[in-house]
Amino acid sequence: MIAHSVLLLSLLTLCQVGAGSESFSQDELKGEEKEGKLEEEIKPAQKSKDPFRRVWMLKDVGNAEDFINGASISVIAFLKDPESDHGDVVNEVLQSVKHLPFGICSNVTVWKKYNITNNTISLFRKFDEGRIDYELKDGEVDPSQVIQFLRQNEMRLVIEYNHLDATQIFGSGIPFHLLLLVSKKSSGYPAIHKLFHDVAREYRGKVIFVLVNTDVRENARVISYFKVKESELPAFCLFHTETEMVDVMKANNSSAETLRQFCNNFMDGKAKSPVKPPRPPSEEL
Structure with a gap:
């Protein structure tokens, strides 16, 4: 299991070398500092494992708006008391999602602005469904569910295969991956892409939808892995990592x-003809 997952991960990584980016760039994910508006808190909570994890303390509506508008995706932990058990949960979470801009807010006015009533982790996205919330229940002290929530929902509904670090796909914890192998230059592409994107909404958190542009030369490795002939394109390919x-x-x-x-x-487990693809020759890697 591990060997094949690592193999596909290697193929993903190889295919993105030299490609441009339509997904999250490092600049997008870091967010833009708003001088004089955001107070940057370099020192995290007392139990932090990483003293250099950057966290923004959002003290008013202007701070919160600037923070959210400064990146294509960001996280705010709305906490009544950052020193509470939920504060400890958040501290563990922010150490596991270091690539996402992370803010903490206890201001009542900001809570009203975003209709927050209880301790909540909110993921703000400028794409797909937009904002999504994870409400922290009383007594909930396990950060793993929050981490999984963020990893699954930070991804776009349809991921452009060439333009995403493959580790995001395999680090999501979602074992089912659906790839669409299609030429973006083909006349039927707009309709197939719309279909793919629309259905992806129903499988958020269950299946990762990945678009593979067959016009990209490096993607021939992926097509070969799934044993798809050119005459069979466009095609949907399902892969189960486990x-x-x-x-x-x-x-x-x-x-x-x-x-x-x-x-x-x-x-x-009711597929008509599932197969286990053979390992490609080492020279193809």
Whole structure:
């Protein structure tokens, strides 16, 4: 299992070398400092494992708005008491998502602005569904669920295969990956992409939807891995990281219902012809 997952991870990594970026750049993820408006807190909570983890303390609405507008994606922990048990949970969480701008807010006015009533972790995105909240329940002291929530929801509904660090895909904890192998230059691309994106909304947190542009020369490695012939393109390829099984379906003339059925059957172990692809020769890597 590990060998094949690492193999596909290697293929993903190799394919992004030299590619441009339409996904999150480091500048986007770091956020822009607003001089005179944001107070930057370099020193984290007392129990922090990393004394250099950067956290923004948001003391008013202007601070919060500047912080959210400064990046394509950001996180705010709305905490009544940062020294509480929930504060300890947040401290563990921010050490595990160091690539995301992270703010903490206890200001009542800001809470009203964003309709917050209880301790909450909010993920603000300038794409797809926008903001999404994780409310911390009383007595909840396990940060793993919050970390999983952030990792699964920080990704776009459809990930451009060439433009994302592969570790984000495999680090999400989602074992089902659905790849669309398609030429972005083809006449049928807009309709297939819309179908793919629309269905992806229903599988957020269950299946990672990845777009693979077959026009990119480096992506031939991926097409080869799934044993898809050029005559079979465009195609949907499902991959399960835990069992290493693969299933392929031609994308032409597909509907939302057939794509849902393809996903559900594979996830339920009812796929008609799942296969385990052989390991490519080492020289192909």
